[in-house]
Amino acid sequence: MRYSSTNGPIDLVGIGIGPANLSLAALLKRHPRVRARFFERRAEFQWHAGLMLPNASLQVPFLKDLVSLVDPTSELSFLQFLATHKRLLCFINANFPQVLRREFNQYYRWACEQLDTLDFGREVDAVELDGETLIVRGNGWSQPTRSVVLGTGLQAAVPDCAKPWLSTTLLHASQYLINNNPVEGKRVVVIGGGQTGAEVFHHLLSDSGAMPASVTWASRRWNFAPLDESSFTNELYTPGYSNYFYDLPETLRATLLAEQKLASDGVSSALLEAIYRRVYELRYVTGMSCNLQLRPARELIAVARRGDGWSITFRHLQRQTHETIHADIVVLCTGYAYGMPACLDAIADRIERSGDGYVVNPDYSVRWDGPKGCRIYVQNAAKHQRGIADPNLGLIPWRCAQIINSVAGCQLYDVDEAAPFVHWEAQPMAVQSGTPDLEMMS
Structure with a gap:
């Protein structure tokens, strides 16, 4: 056609x-x-x-x-x-x-x-x-x-050490429901401390009738940190800030992206609370035998076959030691590129x-x-x-x-937005009557 x-x-x-x-x-x-x-x-x-x-x-x-x-x-x-x-x-x-x-x-x-x-x-x-x-x-x-x-x-981002081993039981999170692995009685490792990792970890704990034998949630981050959804942080999601960011030097833009990570890649506070409550319930109320481990500051450095399962090696980023976990299923919540x-x-x-x-x-x-x-x-x-x-x-x-x-070639849509509340740009002089005088210092 x-x-x-x-x-x-x-x-x-x-x-x-x-x-x-x-x-x-x-x-x-x-x-x-x-x-x-x-x-x-x-x-x-x-x-x-x-x-x-x-x-x-x-x-x-x-x-x-x-x-x-x-x-x-x-x-x-x-x-x-x-x-x-x-x-x-x-x-x-x-x-x-x-x-x-x-x-x-x-x-x-x-x-x-x-x-x-x-x-x-x-x-x-x-x-x-x-x-x-x-x-x-x-x-x-x-x-x-x-x-x-x-x-x-x-595209799914997969750590280099895991790429040769991708399969139905060692998979990127984008395939999690598509593969639909039965998890009851299995040892499951979830790698990645962002929203996707949190969602998969919570989902694994949701069905009391088909619980895994163990679930380990590992992250390179120092803790399981919340998304920054505060009002002033959300000013980063305005056209004004996008235009301001565009005009910054490349090296400064890279620094800011790293600093602002939790403004886009944290876990919603409600989900973190739901996970904490579920872990509490499983540990203290229901008496479920599932072994739950939350391991921050861990970097995936090696993957190897171990029988029908996997041997997963992490580097502890604060102690600089290595630790190995054995798993039947590994879910890589390692983002996209x-x-x-x-x-x-x-x-x-x-x-x-x-x-x-x-x-x-x-x-x-x-x-x-x-x-x-x-x-x-x-x-x-x-x-x-x-x-x-x-x-x-x-x-x-x-x-x-x-x-x-x-x-x-013409303005079919008005893309001019009101100025953000935050003045990102340097101001060479007072912007309106009644505001403090500003001097640019060299």
Whole structure:
């Protein structure tokens, strides 16, 4: 099947349909003058299917949906989804502290049904340059376009020592529910102290009728630390801070990302409390025999086969000693990393890189030596230039609005936000009458 039109290339092709490119498609629904199509290799929309645990919830407010940050009156908002399904009042009465991830996945799938620009089951094999036009190719089809938006998502990050051993019983967390290992009576090790590690650990303890023999939760972090969700920390998830961060020197940006880790990669306080209560219950109330161990400050350094199971070796980062644990199942909650998709191989050497990422312009297009009228935009791939909010759900609609304005060549969406409460920039003088005079000191 060939998508190319006799009227020439379309304006935009989105590669991958996750929350980011779905937001882009949703915001474009009101602006059909921007001709776009989105391609996804999977047969249907799925959002972290391997981690759709029963009680897993969002770590962002539900108003940070596909559209509301830049178009709160959109017919594709989460509130509209609730109203359409006659559950808005019950949702309000339920007073959820956070929306269940399963319900947000329902919302995403419902939004897909409202859009006619999405093509599932269409894998993109290559992006090539033909004169002044980009050609997106799949198996038996092609689509000329002026712009491409990469929404291929992040890839599972696996420690080097574990890569040769990946299997059904030593697996990345993204495969946790897909593999569906029976855990009753088994020795399970969970590696990684972020939200995913906490969710998997809690899930393993949830079914009193099918408890593992032991569960060990290990983390490189000094403790099982909470997500920093305070109001001023959430200023890091504003357009103002994203723009400020973009203009900082590269070395300073890297330092700040390390300092701000718990603003994006901690465990929700409610989940930590639920885990602590469950451990208390199992130890003191139910008398369950499951051996539970929480081991912070441990770094995974070696994996080896041991019979039908695994021998897992950690370095204690504070004592500088080694310890070995034997396990039947190992779940690697070791996060995700960005990798350039293989479909860009034909033009990869023309794209400017910075470390593991791209060099990204203010409009989220990457710098490359292609024709001026051909742009390649990226979703969730500019953390090193845009800060901790970039791979998070929080600013997706704002970023998509920036991309839409750039593709259209005019401001279809107002992306100017009120200044953050925190003055990130250095102030050369008093900013308004009645404020203290400020002097810049050399």
